[in-house]
Amino acid sequence: MPRFDVAVLAASELDSRKKGFLSVRKWRRRFLILDKTWAVRSRYSNGLKCSEQQTINRALSPFGALMENDFGQIIGKSKPLRDVLEVAKKVAPTQATVLITGESGSGKELIAHGIHAHSDRHDKLFLPVNCGALPETLLESLLFGHMKGSFTGAFANQEGLFEKARGGTIFLDEIGEIPQHLQVKLLRALEAKEILPIGCTTPRRIDVRVLAATNRDLKKEVELGRFRDDLYYRLNVMEIHIPPLRERPEDIPMLIEYLIQKHNPELKRNFKGAQPPVVRALMSLPWKGNVRELDNVIEHIMILADGEWITLNDMPPALLNSDETVPPFTPDLKEAVMQFEKQHIVRVLDQVGQDRKEAAKLLDISLSSLYRKLEELGIS
Ligand SMILES: Nc1ncnc2c1ncn2[C@@H]1O[C@H](COP(=O)(O)OP(=O)(O)OP(=O)(O)O)[C@@H](O)[C@H]1O
Ligand SMILES: [Mg+2]
Structure with missing residues (x-):
């Protein structure tokens, strides 16, 4: 485990007990900043490895603090996610x-918020x-x-969000x-930077940045x-595509760590983390x-599990028996190709009701060759 020391450079509203614990220490000459919500503003932590970030999170967790990367609470260090963040950082200002x-739940709103915040x-x-x-x-x-009076129920003039957000950002x-019909109005808002409230004849100027998302x-x-x-x-002046989680499994260990620390205080639990087989399974x-x-x-696992670490026994059986599992991530190309071959052949065999002749044809x-592959890849 890497040595853990944190320098608190800005902790204006921390209570003295917490401040005392995290008094100024050095951490390999890199400094982390805690803000008043105990999130680590880690503008200085770009060079940290996943394991280092995890160690810091674990040490901070009793205090409800979590380490963020430098684009808000977007956890993950995989190449696909780093590419996304790089573009987001460039386009933000x-x-x-x-x-x-990106698919549902992949973090589109989180990225939009990060762009606004930067x-x-x-x-x-x-x-x-x-x-x-x-x-x-x-x-x-x-x-x-x-x-x-512009329609039944319009009892008073009402300002729309395009006006309310003045100077800020609207996320569609x-x-x-x-x-x-609204697509036309939106185009006008984007191009002419003016809008026409319902029942109004004079256009109004707006000053708002538009971010949009779709799955x-x-x-x-x-x-x-x-x-x-x-x-x-x-809308598509700039597109940011967030790859689905299954295409960046390297982010999963860090996310597990982050989510456990996130749920610990609200569930009044104190899990230290998940054991390696659980991480591999997830x-x-x-x-x-x-x-x-x-x-x-x-969250489901944490509600039901006991002990300090989440173990394979705590995993919902339905999850472990899922026939949709994809092979565990391996950086070794030969191994990865073999895993794919195996999965592909099993699928084709399933499709043809295990008829090997038919499968070989497909x-x-x-x-x-098919028989040789079945033997090599251990397909029964
Ligand atoms: N990289 C990440 N790190 C930490 N939390 C994440 C990350 N990506 C997504 N989340 C969390 O997952 C949940 C879903 O994210 P978000 O709402 O941004 O997804 P979305 O793409 O907008 O989904 P939808 O298409 O369903 O609206 C949120 O609770 C968000 O905080
Ligand atoms: Mg969303």
């Missing part, structure tokens, strides 16, 4: 509209709006506002759900005529619901 894509609008509002959750008129009124979640394939929506191409191109699951699903599973190899 600009005024560019950003389209954030822009010069950070001290103004960040207003998230779920465009898929409201009927058309309500959404229009919420975004653009309305004038008194599930942008693919926005109805056609749909918007390009396809454009091809199908459901999403305006001009709006798509206007790394091999497909996580269709991404980090949100992992978060739920960890795989485009001879029957004898």
